[in-house]
Amino acid sequence: MKASFNPSLYLVTDSTMVSITELPTIVEKCVLGGVTMVQLREKTASTRAFVSIAFQLKEILAKYHVPLIINDRIDVALAIDADGIHIGQDDMPYHIARRILGPDKIIGLSVESYKQVEEANLLDVDYIGISPVFNTPTKTDTKTTFGIEGVEKIVAMSKHRTVAIGGIHLDNARPIIKAGANGVAVVSALMKATDPKKEAQKFKEIL
Numbered sequence: 194m195k196a197s198f199n200p201s202l203y204l205v206t207d208s209t210m211v212s213i214t215e216l217p218t219i220v221e222k223c224v225l226g227g228v229t230m231v232q233l234r235e236k237t238a239s240t241r242a243f244v245s246i247a248f249q250l251k252e253i254l255a256k257y258h259v260p261l262i263i264n265d266r267i268d269v270a271l272a273i274d275a276d277g278i279h280i281g282q283d284d285m286p287y288h289i290a291r292r293i294l295g296p297d298k299i300i301g302l303s304v305e306s307y308k309q310v311e312e313a314n315l316l317d318v319d320y321i322g323i324s325p326v327f328n329t330p331t332k333t334d335t336k337t338t339f340g341i342e343g344v345e346k347i348v349a350m351s352k353h354r355t356v357a358i359g360g361i362h363l364d365n366a367r368p369i370i371k372a373g374a375n376g377v378a379v380v381s382a383l384m385k386a387t388d389p390k391k392e393a394q395k396f397k398e399i400l
């Protein structure tokens with residue numbers, strides 16, 4: 194059976210912002226502060242390093258019943274029996290990903306246009322990632338930013354749960370939730386925080 198998930202405060206990791214050996218500790222601190230879901234996003238790690246860190250995070254997150262989602266790499270998700278994957282428009286096509294992973298895994302799909310929101314409505318994805326809400330130096334190969342109005346429009350159009358991502362910090366998270374998104378996904382706001390647990394707690398207060 195598919196694990197239930199709460200995407201309200203979704204940590205997306207980036208081990209280029211911290212040393213990879215620190216990553217498990219930082220992720221655990223974020224979870225203790227209230228992070229409800231974690232995506233392991235490794236764009237440059239070797240497969241060996243990716244699998245190794247994924248196993249470590251899986252062990253930690255299992256203690257807190259927080260789902261672990263793998264970015265892009267279905268092979269890594271299968272290797273460690275992760276809770277699911279997040280794919281974008283240039284990644285493995287959704288239907289193939291679902292066929293490989295089966296009905297019980299969580300699959301998140303990025304949407305970068307309103308047309309893609311309509312297309313996602315025809316798929317049984319588990320959530321869509323509204324990508325990006327704001328400009329961000331963390332990911333520069335994005336298309337147009339949706340802004341708060343875009344989030345509102347997508348929430349109204351989408352039959353799926355929605356998670357907003359891109360340039361989200363403590364000072365701009367609240368309007369995103371007010372616009373109806375089911376969660377905010379953050380990279381740098383938590384990965385670069387001097388006290389990740391406290392920062393996650395502050396997000397929880399806002400959300």
Ligand SMILES: Cc1ncc(COP(=O)(O)OP(=O)(O)O)c(N)n1
Nearest residue numbers: 279280281282303322324356358378
């Ligand atoms: C929650 C969430 N939303 C969107 C993305 C972006 O995915 P994608 O477009 O495939 O880009 P990369 O992350 O692979 O660079 C995401 N990762 N998570």
Ligand SMILES: Cc1ncsc1CCOP(=O)(O)O
Nearest residue numbers: 329331332359360379380381
């Ligand atoms: C992975 C991703 N997808 C769209 S924007 C983004 C990066 C978000 O990073 P940050 O939270 O640091 O702006």
Ligand SMILES: [Mg+2]
Nearest residue numbers: 265280281284
């Ligand atoms: Mg991707």
